[in-house]
Amino acid sequence: MLKYLAGVTTLELDVETCTGCGVCVVVCPHAVLAIEGTTARIVDLDACMECGACSRNCPVGALQVDAGVGCATGVIFSALGKDRDCCCE
């Protein structure tokens, strides 16, 4: 199973605010979250790719992440002042 760098993701879950609706578990492409008991829990933090699907779909704002595209070319383009944040389009 391919894993990227550990200890870098900005994903945070506020368990107190979480209502356990489960949408975050549905939308996550890498099974980072799971419902345990009555709330969601982060079960595989380092699998998070910061796509932002969970935080955008949380109806109560219990999830926060600095969503972005993990693309080195995009970082290079931004640093060079181009307005594209990705290599395509």
Next chain:
Amino acid sequence: MNYAIQPEVYAVGDPTPDSPVLVSANYKLSFDHLRREMGGLDAWILVIDTKGVNVWCAAGKGTFGTDEIVRRVELTRLAERVNHRKLIVPQLGAPGVAAHEVKRRTHFGVTYGPVRAEDIPAFVAAGMQATPEMRRVRFDLWDRLVVMPVELVLWGRYALVAMACLFLLGGVSRQGYDSTHLVAIGGRAALLVWMAYLCGGLLTPMLLPWLPGRAFSVKGAVAGVLLAAGVVLGGWLTWAGLAGLLETLSWVLLMPAISAFLAMNYTGASTYTSLSGVKREMRIAVPAQIAAAVIGSALWLAARCV
């Protein structure tokens, strides 16, 4: 080539006002793939305007998003065409779509369909239920191969320029310019650049799970070092003489640098790298690649002049 199709409601099969509505990007390949994989399902496809970009990329940019879905539901008067109030949105649209927001603004509830269109028949048959596997994104060999060409084409033109430059510089010597060296020295240099480019842009993606390190630049650098070692051990580069030593050292730096750079840029085509992680790896990788490229180039030029 224009791959955008008109945003509209399309019919697949023979749908009725009770048939499900699936949402798609207006990228022709996304749309055709969806239609093909749906099986015999009678359904409506609501194609939204993502500027001809596929679902996941557009979702990351926000163009496959809440606002566009709301706009398109209103423009197509979808509520007058179906009796139900349900939209099936591809799961990979979720980074751009707030399901509860779409519901609030259109009164259409959002159900997230499976990641892969080929799972739609099973998903529908199970009553709009997805298995955990249907919601996982992988990056298997085939997945890695199909996204390689984009990267190779993007950087290929720079590789060709570098190859041309080194080819022409191959004639440089202390006695002035000697074009009889072009093929042997310049040609070899161009070929080694090409090999390093393929090492980082093709070989590293293929061997991704088995190359050491988690950072893509590290995997590319290791592959580049192994390639350089192979070239030396294969007798194509020699340690003999000052010129030979300088030249060989230059390639031991240049090949991993080129390979690491190409591999690092493959992160954008991958399905699991985070932006935070990419920034972290670049903080070390980019200065290292620049240093290796500059020193390697200097050594190569020095080899020409001894």
